[in-house]
Amino acid sequence: MRSPVIWIVGLVALQRLGELALSNYNTKRLLARGGREVGAGHYPVMMLLHFSWLVAIVALTPLDRWPNWWLIGVFVLLQAARVWVLATLGPYWTTRVITVDNAPLVTGGPFRLVRHPNYWVVAGEIAVLPLAFGQWGVAIVWSILNALLLRHRIAVESAALEPRRTQAATPE
Numbered sequence: 001m002r003s004p005v006i007w008i009v010g011l012v013a014l015q016r017l018g019e020l021a022l023s024n025y026n027t028k029r030l031l032a033r034g035g036r037e038v039g040a041g042h043y044p045v046m047m048l049l050h051f052s053w054l055v056a057i058v059a060l061t062p063l064d065r066w067p068n069w070w071l072i073g074v075f076v077l078l079q080a081a082r083v084w085v086l087a088t089l090g091p092y093w094t095t096r097v098i099t100v101d102n103a104p105l106v107t108g109g110p111f112r113l114v115r116h117p118n119y120w121v122v123a124g125e126i127a128v129l130p131l132a133f134g135q136w137g138v139a140i141v142w143s144i145l146n147a148l149l150l151r152h153r154i155a156v157e158s159a160a161l162e163p164r165r166t167q168a169a170t171p172e
Contacts, residue, residue: 003063005133008072009054012129015079016050022086023095030092035100039156043096046149053126053142061133071132078124084110085118097153099160116157119150 031037086093088109092100110117126146130138 004066005058005061005063008067008132009058009129013054016054019086020095023093026091027094027096027098030094030098030100033100035098035103038097038099038160039153040096042149042152042156046095046153049142049145049149053130053138056138056142057130057133057135060135060138065133067132068134071128075125075128075132078121078128081110082118082121085121097157097160099164101164103164105161105164116154119154122146123150 027037088111089106092098092103092106114120123143123146126142127139130136130142
């Protein structure tokens, strides 16, 4: 099949599956170190959101439509930012909210510039990829859904990290 949308979305899906494998590996290691998952209830919703986003792009885009290569370039730059986040977090990166007491808070890399850099990357991806194929509706609807989900997710994550932030700020 020569459809650009199938190839590009297929590559993104393969990337996501690879990230899930890495996430599962890191999750098991963190839990074995005494980590605990927080806010697991929203995780299936997050998975559904990301899966449905890719399905919507393929389902609503004519298979012979070529992308806007400039926007694909922006998407590639977002992937570089994603790799920076993953490399900075290293063994602490997961798609779940896992906290390990007394683990250091990561403050280097993109975390020096913004809080929750991975969520900024995801927000950009959810908008840019469908826009590359002229799918404004997908970009708008899934961006709104993602913003609502991230509002909850960031609150869960911030609450989970707060004791460690307080501990890091308290001189011994």
